[in-house]
Amino acid sequence: MSIQKLITTDRIVSLRKKTLTATRYLSIEQAKIITRVYQKNEGIPVILKRAKALAQSLAEIQIVIDPEEIIVGNRTADIRAGVVLPEAGLNWLKNEIDTLPTRSQDPFQIRPEDSLYFKEKIEPYWRGKTLEDDIYRSYGEEIEAIAKVVKINQKDHAQGHIIPKVEDWLRFGPAGLLTITKKKLAECSEDKRDFYESVIITLLASCNFINRYGILAADMANDQSAGILKKNLEEVAVVCNRLSECPPSTFREAAQAVWFLFVILHMESNASSFSPGRMDQYLYPFYKEDLKSGRINQEIAIEILGALFIKFNHIVYLRNAHSAKYFAGFPIGFNVAIGGQNKNGEDATNELSYLLLKAQDHIRLPQPNLTARLHKNSPDEFINECSRVIGIGTGMPQIVNDDSIIPALESAGISHVDAINYGLVGCVELSTQGNLLGWSDAAMFNLVKVLELTLNNGKCMISGKQMGPDSGCLSDYADFSHLEKAYESQIDYFIGKMILSCEAVEKVHQKHLPSPFLSAVIDDCLKIGIDVTAGGAKYNLSGIQSIQVANVADCLAVIKKLIFDDKSLEKQDLLDALQNNFSGNEPLRQMCINHVPKYGNDIAWVDDLGAKWVTYFALKLDEYKNYRGGKYHMGLYTVSAHVPMGQNVGASPDGRLAQTPLADGGVSPMTGRDKLGPTAVLNSASRVPSNLASNGTLLNMKFLPSFFSNEYDRGKFTSLLKTFITLPIHHVQFNVVTSEELIKAKADPDSYRGLTIRVAGYTAYFTELARDLQDEIIKRTTHGETD
């Protein structure tokens, strides 16, 4: 296919460079506007305040166009500026504003006048009035009491994690949606008036916002200095003018329209993970039409997509210092899905799927998060091309498995038509498109911590604090089933507490952060006149992450085998060792690690121990309904939270030291504990009940770049992907290991035991190589990367 030969244009190279070299600032421009609007309108309903604040921001915010840009628009004048929306919460920024420019991870510069304005005008006004303040006031103590076991999320920012109905946005445009909403307003009951009026305010403002770009581009085009970029600016002007009045009719207009949608969503709610979803599907009609009419060719199309990909990196998500350490590099979760199936179950891969893969090859930036949907009828050529792009080493595309995911979504209550049309939000969270408020990061539940409490009378082994009920300690349990009973009761206790906290959080969200613009692009909000936060979406789910199946399996396997089956270890000896963090007892720790098989090595009885407890957890969740009347469902992913979650857990029976990371990913084995290669890992992961994890799962695997260096080896990798599609696993992503990683592996072999590498005519475990050979390979890999 000729797509292979497409090259990056100078313009894209230049835009990409500017993106990477821009200095990041904190922007308080929108916070100022919102504060002003709220001050002026204190008496009116919150939803109208929110609508007016967004409208005013869209009208006033300084806009900038880089004359080279094909796709324009941002929520701030600077590229990659950090934004804070005051109504969600300001406490962290109040404490950290002075250290923001100097913090080690993800620093942001601040202009002195902005800092002053924030401290004197913005923060004082909002004190006590924000979502965060309200949550802490109404339920803070309860949330804090379980914090080491359950991390309740979305406490100081808006809930994102949603795929808007991009298809409708492209079909109607803001102007078309405005007409629809006006009609609804005319015939609605009194109690829906505020909602529809708010939507109308935001849609009108959206048209104006887009028009402002048209005017600016036209002005710039008319300026003497425009030079050779005059033509581009004229085109930008035409595109924006049209989009302010009608839906897009060309590929370029459609791409631009998509970007405006996400800019405005981010201006309404500064939240993580508004995801574009199946871009190769909804852009395809425009692409096909333009190709037919000769308006574009593949060269032009890839440049437009490249420009759009760069744009996805212009909005970043400002986090507090603590959070930035664990979500380093401000991931914001513009997840784009390609491939998959159409509503009849036929393969939906099209030319745009390949062009989007090629755009990833060209751009190689952190966003978008590109996901390839594979299934048993995916074309070989597509799987091969995915392998090739994975081999570049950006970790993308990640691979998801239709044949595992669609039934899981259906069992969460999603219709077949919606399930087969799924996309992903953020990292790996599963979602339908444009009709689900999935609230997919409601909470993270630390099953390993609960096991610790079960072994230790409900007491934290780190602080000694009583956290759960006293169900006994390891020495009290006469047999394994007694331990399991106690574990059940502890899990039940914390699930109960967690549900109450989640309800409290959602309740306050409804009060503070109704989102009329988002509601305009989520079915059935407009139809029934209910805001998305209040349950207006067709589907209302809440996702709870169960953490971490590998450690639970490994810990229970050690207890079962050494204590209850072989009786080679005394209960009290293990308990003492755990309480003392294995101090002075390294042989026992090593025994726990090496004398009992571990999850990830295709040992059914061990894998099943993990599977049993996540099953228990998922079924328990199913007994509850969330605040919007929808279901709670389970996710098996942590992204990078396995590090902070691990900090909360004392030494564990699997030989893990206190406060060190848990297994990564979600269904990945504990680092360094899988020793039989990728097929064994996949087989173990197959025993985890992904069918119950409709919120998504995450599996990380590492490969060396050399595995992708020639077609022969890449072919074997492609075969592995093809087998993956036949397994009941939702997701896998491949870390193509770099030399940096190898240097770490050399220094910390314990954590990299499973890392295999190509040495000469064969593959070996890296950590078993002599140090000088390791150095040699590190050098070789570095070499491989420079081309």
Place this chain on the structure above:
Amino acid sequence: MEKQTEVSGIIFKIKRFSVHDGPGIRTSVFLKGCPLNCIWCHSPEGITSDISIWYNQNICIACEKCVQVCPNSALELIKSDEPFIQIARNLCKSTGDCVRICPTNAMQFTGSVAKISEIIIEIEKDLAYYRTSGGGVTLTGGEPLYQPDFSAGILEECKKRKIHTAIETSLYCDREVLKRISENIDLFIIDMKIFDPDQHKYYTGKSNESIKDNFQYIAKSGKDILVRIPLINKITDTELNKKAIIGYVHKLNEKIPVEFINYNPLAENNYKKLGIPFLLK
């Protein structure tokens, strides 16, 4: 009632996701014991047919538990900057007490006895991967033909399951063994080390006459063949030797591919773990 005892053999490793010993994704079974004794052998633990103890200093934590349990007082902790366990090979009876107690698995048996059915259970774990990749099973070693009944049994069971089979061999064996085994082999990966008979005898301990005979037999059999030459500096890696082997192979059948295998730098550590001298150094 008479029950036929199942054939068992000695192996030293089973490697899953083996991707460089035949087509597709494979499981390689390493059989222990070899009639040759190449001085460069990549897997010295695979040469002898006995099961002994070897020791990996890299992961040892010097806890001395092994020293305490050894019934033959064969072990001693040598204290130094990098402390290690010294095994008095003359005293060691391979009782395995040290293996069972060692918390880090630094003490290991060099191999294990396995029944054919046990091998098949391991092989079947990756059936799905063989199917999608066109892969299968590779018997290697050691010398798989050195345990003919065991190898034949495994291969027969694989074929019953329609699994692609390959064998990596030196072809140093009786013709009868080769005939019997080749029925169930799809691909022969043949290690041709040295062409000159005297040199061959000097470096491997055996002449290569029967190897050449067997090669001619296999070359005519129509089986898929891949010839590999391990590149050992100044021994096999000479222009003369490489040309001679390639010439010989292609004279019989020019379609047979010949590839070179770089020397395995892991080998030296294996000698260290076994406590035997590494002659190639």
